[in-house]
Amino acid sequence: YIIWVGGDVLKVYRFFVPIVAALYFLFVVSIYELLSLVKLRQVLRNAVLVLLVAATAVPAYWLSKDHINTFHYFEVNIVRKMHFVGTMLNRYMGEDFSLAASTIGMIGYQLVGHRVIDMLGLTDKYIARNPEQVEGIVSTWKERRFNNTYLLSQAPDFILFSTGYKPSAPAERTLMLHSEFRDNYRSIGFPRANQYKVLWQRVGDVHIDSNRVLPDPKFSERLADGLYALNRKTAREAIDYFYEAWDRLGEEYLMVDYFLAGSYTKAQNIDSAFAYYDRCLEIYPNMWEAHLQLYSIYRQMGDTLQSNIHLNHLVVNEPWLFDTNYETYNPGVEFNYEE
Numbered sequence: 001y002i003i004w005v006g007g008d009v010l011k012v013y014r015f016f017v018p019i020v021a022a023l024y025f026l027f028v029v030s031i032y033e034l035l036s037l038v039k040l041r042q043v044l045r046n047a048v049l050v051l052l053v054a055a056t057a058v059p060a061y062w063l064s065k066d067h068i069n070t071f072h073y074f075e076v077n078i079v080r081k082m083h084f085v086g087t088m089l090n091r092y093m094g095e096d097f098s099l100a101a102s103t104i105g106m107i108g109y110q111l112v113g114h115r116v117i118d119m120l121g122l123t124d125k126y127i128a129r130n131p132e133q134v135e136g137i138v139s140t141w142k143e144r145r146f147n148n149t150y151l152l153s154q155a156p157d158f159i160l161f162s163t164g165y166k167p168s169a170p171a172e173r174t175l176m177l178h179s180e181f182r183d184n185y186r187s188i189g190f191p192r193a194n195q196y197k198v199l200w201q202r203v204g205d206v207h208i209d210s211n212r213v214l215p216d217p218k219f220s221e222r223l224a225d226g227l228y229a230l231n232r233k234t235a236r237e238a239i240d241y242f243y244e245a246w247d248r249l250g251e252e253y254l255m256v257d258y259f260l261a262g263s264y265t266k267a268q269n270i271d272s273a274f275a276y277y278d279r280c281l282e283i284y285p286n287m288w289e290a291h292l293q294l295y296s297i298y299r300q301m302g303d304t305l306q307s308n309i310h311l312n313h314l315v316v317n318e319p320w321l322f323d324t325n326y327e328t329y330n331p332g333v334e335f336n337y338e339e
Helices: 014-035 042-092 106-110 125-129 148-153 170-175 179-184 218-231 235-249 254-266 270-283 288-301 304-317
Strands: 099-101 116-118 158-160 185-192 195-202
Touching (some): 099 106, 148 179
Antiparallel strands (some): 158 195
């Protein structure tokens, strides 16, 4: 059955784990029965049995050890991130908010008492039974069910993508095509280990009747390509992707401006970066990323007056950016804040 359905999207063959013990038991019994057909003394037969079992068990362990440890590290890291985001939401966003996520996991346990919407429909009956169809979406994810019209009609206060800004799952990439998402959700970030864990916060009222769905799915794909290139520090390539995304969208979008500003910053083209950061703040004066980047740039330039203007804005409006006191319990894994 497992082979027929195509296995599992996660690594290390977890669907097979429950039957591994039974398979090994049958394997050893089979070897023992076969050896009983050979005319050998009992002691020698037992020794051969031990050698045959060891000859299969030891290589199986060593061949899979690195693979298992690698993905164990990734899974533990996801738990860390989700635990951190849940902790910060509880600390700063009050007791009455909802969240939609494409990877619930730990954060579902963190937000007991809040509405948590599964964007993939794994735990949401409506999405599971009423999936939307969008042609041309490219993704490596096996979970391809989503219904973003329904999701937006629920107006969750926060939406958590699996990879921060970058739309990865089909549910995330298609959500970027909806005008009500682009118009009414802005990024919010929590600082952790010299990085910012980003999710989307609703800042306006969602009117699903006026929602427009971009017919070109390549927009979100190029946006993701640009972010991937930017993370690899290939700024020129990222700029090309973001301009193509902009052309495919055919209208202004705050995040494209910001990603272009970041790309020009990486390319050390400060004049172009300033132009796009200023445009970001014209569109959305409270954009924390733009204030943070301008604070950093002006500080490096020695312009204390300008850097303090942006710093003061952040202190007043984004107090969580200065919260480095992240304490956590130990849910079976060691949390390392420095990692």
